Amino acid sequence: MSTNKIYIPPFKTQGIKSKLVPLIQENAHIDDSTLWIEPFMGSGVVGLNIAPKRAIFADINPHIINFYNKLKTREITPQQVLEYLREQGALLAQKGEEHYYSVRERFNEDHDPLDFLFLNRSCFNGMIRFNKSNGYNVPYGHKPQRFAQAYITKIVNQVRHFDSMIHTHEWRFLCQPFEETLALADKDSFIYCDPPYIGRHVDYYDSWNEEQEIMLQKKLSDSGARFMLSTWDCSQYRKNQYIDIIWKAYTKITQEHFYHIGAKEDNRKTITEAILTNYSAHTREAYKAT
Ligand SMILES: C[S@@+](CC[C@H](N)C(=O)[O-])C[C@H]1O[C@@H](n2cnc3c(N)ncnc32)[C@H](O)[C@@H]1O
Missing domain, CATH: 3.40.50.150 (Vaccinia Virus protein VP39)
Structure with missing residues (x-):
């Protein structure tokens, strides 16, 4: 192996x-x-x-495809992910559950791929689940300190690696x-x-x-x-x-x-x-x- x-x-x-x-x-x-x-x-x-x-x-599922397509067109960059997670992570630490649910509500209206990443990494058990009207409905994971510096670095490095692969390979993403x-x-x-x-x-x-x-x-x-x-x-x-x-x-x-x-x-x-x-x-x- x-x-x-x-x-x-x-x-x-x-x-x-x-x-x-x-x-x-x-x-x-x-x-x-x-x-x-x-x-x-x-x-x-x-x-x-x-x-x-x-x-x-x-x-x-359109949301991951959308995120990777935006990395491809550079509408999302690893640096932007870093800044976004720092800002939203600080709000989560301050407001906890209230902030998680406000991002979830915002995401269900705008479908911003960065919000999808935030929800995916702070929800209960890292789940992806939608209701019949396509609304993301996973509850809060109850970890207000979720986005500590080490965790943000880990996620940004994951984004960075995917981003570099997308830009050095002939990859298409289709929903x-x-x-x-x-x-x-x-x-x-x-x-x-x-x-x-x-x-x-x-x-x-x-x-x-x-x-x-x-x-x-x-x-x-x-x-x-x-x-x-x-x-x-x-x-x-x-x-x-x-x-x-x-x-x-x-x-x-x-x-x-x-x-x-x-x-x-x-x-x-x-x-x-x-x-x-x-x-x-x-x-x-x-x-x-x-
Ligand atoms: C078991 S998961 C794939 C996991 C993936 N191999 C990984 O390691 O992360 C199955 C995927 O199929 C997608 N899916 C479900 N029904 C589908 C369909 N009819 N056509 C295309 N994709 C579908 C789901 O959105 C889900 O992402």
Whole structure:
């Protein structure tokens, strides 16, 4: 397994694949001529670490896409993020909850990407969740001292790294449903798909059902490209039955993942993650595949 540093993007998202990056890296065989296509980019941690020369990153959630597009056009700069977080962080320290909710209200009217970053980094558990009218509705994380100098530096460094990658690579960011993104693929593309996990958590941007999973398999198969899909294989309690129904023709590689629900040590759970490919992958893990 790779021991390379994993770069973390500025946004936190549910289902972020930071821990799976080495496995994905080992099995995604691409070169400088490959067009990397990521229809469910979320935070962007996978593409950021794979660092393809040419890429299309897309997601149905407009807010992260908007932030990265503004970095690309330099309407947002790392320096501006620094100044913004210092100012808003000081207001949070002074007013606490009242300030968090005033930024949330402002964001739901103006959709300012800097406010989205602030909310994402000070809300409860770094969640991204919207109601039916597209309003961001995650409650306050109750940490008024959240934006201490070290934390601001960490976030700004994450923005700086993403920003430098955007300006040295041919990357496009599109807000659109996966069907439109997959229509851009051809046989020289490599598609990495990380849809919301079927049969698990759902919310407005993350709702996902069997019909969509079947459509995804069909569009991936029609694209003629090599692809890799992330999904869950099993938990302590159940197995992802869709793997044997929808994805049975593909190569499966699995990895156990530990995670916490809430703050208590005994809330440690495991889930076995899977990556499925339509080509044969050659890593050590491949031989462990069931
Ligand atoms: C599991 S997350 C991706 C996480 C990402 N790989 C990461 O490491 O941060 C799934 C993403 O799919 C997006 N999504 C949900 N339905 C979609 C659709 N129909 N088309 C495109 N994106 C969709 C969600 O907004 C979410 O960002």
